[in-house]
Amino acid sequence: MDTPLLHVEGLHKSFGALEVLKGVDMTMERGHKTAIIGPSGCGKSTMLRCINYMETPSAGHIHLDGELFGERQVDGGFRRMSEKELANQRAHVGMVFQGFYLWPHLNARDNVAIGPMKVRGLSQAAAHELAEAMLEKVHMSHKVEEYPERLSGGQQQRVAIARALAQQPKLMLFDEPTSALDPELIGEVLNVIHELAEEGRSMVLVTHEIRFAREVADHVIFLHDGVIVEEGPPDELIDNPRHERLRGFLRQINEH
Amino acid sequence: MIEEVQGFLQVYVENWPDWGPQIYAAIWVTIQLTAASFALAIAIGLLLALGKLSPIRLVRAFCTGYIEIARGVPVLAILFLLYFGLVPLGIVFDAFTASVIGLGMGAAGYIAEVFRAGIQAIHKGQREAALAVGMTPAMTFRHIILPQAFRIILPPLLNMMIILLKDTSICSLISTEELMLRAKDLAMMSFLPMHLFLLAGVIYFFLAWPLSLATRRVERWMQRGRRQTFGV
Amino acid sequence: MEFLTKVADLGGPLLLGAVTTVMITLSALAVAMVLGLALALVRLLGFRVLNGLIGTYIEVFRNTPVLAQLFIIYFSLPYIGMKIDPFTAAVIGLGLNGGAILCEVFRSGLNAIHHGQREASLAVGMTPWMSLRFIILPQTWRITLPPLGNYAIALLKDTAIVSAIAAPEIMFYARNLVTSTFETTFIYILAALLYFCLSFPLARLVERFERQQRAWL
Numbered sequence: 001m002d003t004p005l006l007h008v009e010g011l012h013k014s015f016g017a018l019e020v021l022k023g024v025d026m027t028m029e030r031g032h033k034t035a036i037i038g039p040s041g042c043g044k045s046t047m048l049r050c051i052n053y054m055e056t057p058s059a060g061h062i063h064l065d066g067e068l069f070g071e072r073q074v075d076g077g078f079r080r081m082s083e084k085e086l087a088n089q090r091a092h093v094g095m096v097f098q099g100f101y102l103w104p105h106l107n108a109r110d111n112v113a114i115g116p117m118k119v120r121g122l123s124q125a126a127a128h129e130l131a132e133a134m135l136e137k138v139h140m141s142h143k144v145e146e147y148p149e150r151l152s153g154g155q156q157q158r159v160a161i162a163r164a165l166a167q168q169p170k171l172m173l174f175d176e177p178t179s180a181l182d183p184e185l186i187g188e189v190l191n192v193i194h195e196l197a198e199e200g201r202s203m204v205l206v207t208h209e210i211r212f213a214r215e216v217a218d219h220v221i222f223l224h225d226g227v228i229v230e231e232g233p234p235d236e237l238i239d240n241p242r243h244e245r246l247r248g249f250l251r252q253i254n255e256h
Numbered sequence: 257m258i259e260e261v262q263g264f265l266q267v268y269v270e271n272w273p274d275w276g277p278q279i280y281a282a283i284w285v286t287i288q289l290t291a292a293s294f295a296l297a298i299a300i301g302l303l304l305a306l307g308k309l310s311p312i313r314l315v316r317a318f319c320t321g322y323i324e325i326a327r328g329v330p331v332l333a334i335l336f337l338l339y340f341g342l343v344p345l346g347i348v349f350d351a352f353t354a355s356v357i358g359l360g361m362g363a364a365g366y367i368a369e370v371f372r373a374g375i376q377a378i379h380k381g382q383r384e385a386a387l388a389v390g391m392t393p394a395m396t397f398r399h400i401i402l403p404q405a406f407r408i409i410l411p412p413l414l415n416m417m418i419i420l421l422k423d424t425s426i427c428s429l430i431s432t433e434e435l436m437l438r439a440k441d442l443a444m445m446s447f448l449p450m451h452l453f454l455l456a457g458v459i460y461f462f463l464a465w466p467l468s469l470a471t472r473r474v475e476r477w478m479q480r481g482r483r484q485t486f487g488v
Numbered sequence: 489m490e491f492l493t494k495v496a497d498l499g500g501p502l503l504l505g506a507v508t509t510v511m512i513t514l515s516a517l518a519v520a521m522v523l524g525l526a527l528a529l530v531r532l533l534g535f536r537v538l539n540g541l542i543g544t545y546i547e548v549f550r551n552t553p554v555l556a557q558l559f560i561i562y563f564s565l566p567y568i569g570m571k572i573d574p575f576t577a578a579v580i581g582l583g584l585n586g587g588a589i590l591c592e593v594f595r596s597g598l599n600a601i602h603h604g605q606r607e608a609s610l611a612v613g614m615t616p617w618m619s620l621r622f623i624i625l626p627q628t629w630r631i632t633l634p635p636l637g638n639y640a641i642a643l644l645k646d647t648a649i650v651s652a653i654a655a656p657e658i659m660f661y662a663r664n665l666v667t668s669t670f671e672t673t674f675i676y677i678l679a680a681l682l683y684f685c686l687s688f689p690l691a692r693l694v695e696r697f698e699r700q701q702r703a704w705l
Contacts, residue, residue, distance in 0.1 A: 054384060083392050091390030101381035105404050115389035118399060160385075167389060328641070328687035330648035332659055333680040340666065341676035418551070425553035429652055436555055443563065450564035457556045464551040 003066040005030040005202050006051070006171060011060035013046050020046045022226035024060070028219070030170075033203045035213035035234070038223035039249055044206045045098075047223065048175050051204065052093045053086055064093065065170055091119050094164030098176040100156045102148040102163075108135060109144040112163045119167075134162035138192045154185030158192055165196075172196070174205040210253055214238050222246045267451050275442055275452075282438035283459060289355055289424040289434055294417050296360030301367030308372060319368070326365025331426050334358045339430040355427035355434075362423075363416055370416070374409040375401060407478050414471040418464050425460070435459060498665060498675055502682055505661035508575070509647045509686070512657060515579045516647075517640055520586025527587065528594035529620075542591065549588035555649050557581045562653040574655035582646060589639055597632040598624065634701060637694035641687050648683070658682055 006028040013021040020043045028034050036044045049055045051062055053070035061078070062069040069089055071078045081089070102111050112131035116122040122130065135144055138158040148156055157177060164172060174193065178186040190212050197203060197216045207213055213220055214234040221231045222243070230243045241247045268275075307319035339354040349357065378401050386396040428437035439456035443449040527542050549557065562577040572580070601624050609619035651659035662679040666672050 052388065054388065087387070087390050087392040087395075090388060093388075095385075095388035097381060097385060097388075099381050101379070101385035103382055103385070103400055103404075105407075114399060115391070118395055119390040163385075163389065324688070324691070325684060328645075328684045328691060329680045330645035330659075330683055332648040332651070333676065333683055336659070336662070337673075337676040337680060341673045344673050422551075422553040425555040426649060428555070429649075436553070436559075439556075440559070449559070450567050453556060453559045453564055457552045457560060460552045460556060461548060465547065468547070468551055 004028060005032075005065055006204070007063040008047075008051065009061050009063075011047065011050055011062075012058045013043070013050055013055060014058045019058075020226055021050070021057075024223070024226075024228055026221065026228070028202065028204065030202055031200045032219060033197050033201075033205065033217045034219045034221060035217035036204065036206045036221045036223055037208070037210060037213055037249075039252075042223045043226045044223050045175050048173050048204060048206050051171075051173060052090050052095055053080075054095070056080060064089070087119070091115075091167055092170045094167050094169035094172045096157070096160050096164050096172070096174045096177050098179050100148075100153070100160045100180070102156050102160055104148050107145050107147050108140060108151070108159045108162075111148070111159055112166045115163065116166050130166055131162070134165045135159065137165060137195075138162045139188075152185060153181045154188045157181065157189045161189075161192055161196075170202065172201055172203045174203065174207070176206050176208065179208055208253070210238060210250065222249070224249070264451070267448060268455070271446065271448075271451075278438055278442065279435070279455070279459070282433065282435040283463075285352070285432070286421070286424050286434045286463070289352070289359065289427060289432070290417065290421045292356045293359035293363065293420050293424075296356060297363035297367050297416070297420070298413075300361060300364035301371060304364060304368035305371035305375075308368070323365040323368050326362050329362075331358060331362050331423050332429060334362055335427060335430050351427070351430050351432040354430060355424070355432045359420055359423055359427070363420055367413065367416055370409055370412045371405075374405040377408050378404050411471050411475045411478065414467060414474060418467045418471070421464050421467070422460065425456075494671070494674065495678070498669070498671060498678055499682075501661045501665055502658055502675075502678055505656060505658035506682055506686065508655065509644070509657040509683075512575065512578050512582065512647045512650065512655065513640070513644045516582035516586055516643055519579060519583025520590050520639070520643070521636075523583065523587030524590025524592075525594050527591040528598060531591070531595060532598065546588040546591055549585050554581065554585055554646050555652060557585055558650060558653055574650065574653045577653055578647070578650035578655045582643060582650070585646075586639065586643060590636070593632055593635045593639065594628065597628040597635075600631050601627050630701070633697040634694055637690060637697055641690045641694065644687050644690065645683065 004027045006026070008024060008026040011021050011024040011026075012019070024043075024047055026034070036047065038044050046055055050057045050060075051069075053062070056070070061071065067089075068078075070086060071080055072085075080086075102108075103114075106114060109128060109131045112134055113124075113127040116130055117124060117127040132141065132144060135141055138161050140155060140158050140162065143151060143155060143159075148159070151159065161177075177193065178189050181189065186209070190209065193203075193205070194212075194216055203216075205213065205217065217234050219231065220234045220237045222229050222237065222241075222245075224245050230237060230241065230246050237246070238250065241250055304319045304323060307315050308323075310316050310319075335354060335358040338349055338358045339351060342348070382400055383396055386400045387393070391399070424432075424434050425436040427434055428440060431437060435456055439452045443452040446452070527545075531539050531542055558577065558581040561581045562572070562574065565572065565577075605623055605627075606616075606619050609623045610616070614622070647655075647657055648659045651657055651663065654660060658679055662675050665675050669675070
């Protein structure tokens with residue numbers, strides 16, 4: 001309980017000549033929820049994707065539960081892990097994407113079950129049981145045999161959440177989970193995320209839904225232009241923003 | 257009018273005892289040519305597709321070059337090169353072998369592109385989701401990419417088979433004993449070109465047409481199935 | 489030096505053949521495009537019998553080899569009293585073959601234009617013909633450019649086959665050259681190279697079409 005669950009230090013990321021993250025540090029305890037907000041293009045998604053090494057940082061380190069993530073310390077330096085080692089680590093972090101990215105050739109249950117079966121070696125029966133339990137959690141039990149093309153956006157995203165839950169992850173990462181959804185479908189997904197938060201799961205959530213972030217998160221980070229401009233408890237940050245940029249940003253959001 | 261048609265068809269009936277066995281043998285050769293060159297084309301095409309993804313620049317360049325050339329040079333030119341053109345260098349192929357190699361190497365260029373397009377058609381997000389769930393790239397390919405790519409690749413592959421079937425006729429020009437050559441020889445001997453070439457055409461049609469129908473059936477089956485799912 | 493003279497000596501006749509190759513390609517392409525577009529438009533009219541006939545024509549020409557079609561036209565037509573030279577036979581044969589292929593290309597191109605556009609043009613007061621001319625066809629053109637380009641390349645390669653009916657194109661000259669000079673390897677490599685030089689710019693053009701397409705869509 002001493003080591004924080006997630007520790008990000010000195011994170012830099014450049015894409016070619018464009019520097020997107022210019023030195024980001026973050027720490028999060030187990031069971032906590034951190035929301036990352038900010039204008040488009042400021043690096044929120046990039047920062048999230050560096051945590052599970054979907055993007056390789058240009059500089060900086062990620063520590064998950066005290067262990068170095070994505071790299072090995074190699075006499076005096078650091079080296080990116082092999083794909084196999086990385087896969088093993090990623091199995092402990094669940095990620096939910098803006099575009100859901102369900103696998104179209106598998107039905108809902110198999111989308112959730114294939115991970116545990118192939119990555120953790122569960123038997124088909126055990127994996128199916130786990131899948132059905134996770135789908136129940138996201139209120140999709142009635143659609144276990146449906147294929148993604150027959151599900152609405154909100155339903156697909158919930159299946160995607162169940163897929164991440166099936167990893168029994170230490171940490172869940174949400175990359176703008178509702179940004180691609182029609183307005184009337186956003187609620188069902190936010191409700192599920194809220195329930196998971198109440199259960200005490202550790203989450204990092206990149207979102208545009210400021211009100212939701214305020215409800216669910218116990219720490220909010222405002223990212224602007226690749227650096228953390230302000231951070232703190234949600235009610236402080238959102239109700240009494242100190243930084244001019246943050247105030248401007250929140251004003252813009254409220255106008256919609 | 258009717259008598260003319262009857263007279264026309266009568267020729268076939270009269271000559272069939274003579275033509276029949278020869279035609280059957282030739283059809284069999286045509287089928288063998290098609291199957292063998294198709295198999296060769298798939299084997300080479302797969303290697304080329306993988307080669308294009310190689311980290312080694314030389315391998316990539318070679319594969320790209322091969323594909324460009326195979327797609328830009330006529331089958332006949334390749335066949336002539338293989339059958340006649342290599343003899344001074346000491347490499348002598350019989351007509352059948354030269355045909356299989358020529359047809360196969362040419363088709364491989366197209367098939368490589370089919371493989372590549374099929375794999376690239378899978379949205380990158382699905383690969384990411386697989387990695388996020390803890391699959392290795394190899395597992396991702398096996399469980400996520402391949403099953404879907406297979407469905408995409410099937411129709412163009414079947415189409416290629418039909419093209420190869422038709423291209424076997426070109427092999428007659430390097431005296432491969434297939435249907436077209438047999439038809440031409442019989443036509444020359446009997447002075448009945450119309451009858452024989454028409455017959456050949458009809459036979460080719462009934463060999464290729466079922467494949468065309470099957471291809472279309474597969475295409476429809478594919479549409480009914482999976483659509484890409486991604487929110488953005 | 490000797491090498492270069494050899495190339496020039498052998499390349500000369502081949503280039504002559506290349507001229508014929510290009511002429512056959514362009515002529516057959518023109519025939520195929522006119523035929524294909526006309527048939528595609530006729531199909532739009534929706535007459536069952538007519539569409540059935542067109543469909544049959546397409547199936548027959550797409551499921552039989554070009555060589556068979558050429559032989560039938562060249563060797564068989566004289567028996568019905570029509571005598572034609574190899575060049576004409578080649579253009580007719582390849583043109584008919586191409587018409588079948590391009591009819592399908594134009595058909596999918598026309599279908600790709602959303603019907604709403606046609607409706608909108610009629611609502612604005614255009615006649616169906618005006619709608620076709622000013623709204624539908626200009627867009628179809630853009631969509632069909634890549635498959636058209638690919639067909640042109642295939643057509644170029646198919647001209648090699650017409651050497652079988654003695655049309656004086658590249659392969660024909662190549663064979664004659666071989667029998668007179670015995671420089672077998674060299675000549676056939678040169679011939680292949682020549683075809684490649686003709687098709688390469690076309691292939692790049694098609695690539696550019698495809699890229700423009702993607703950007704435009």
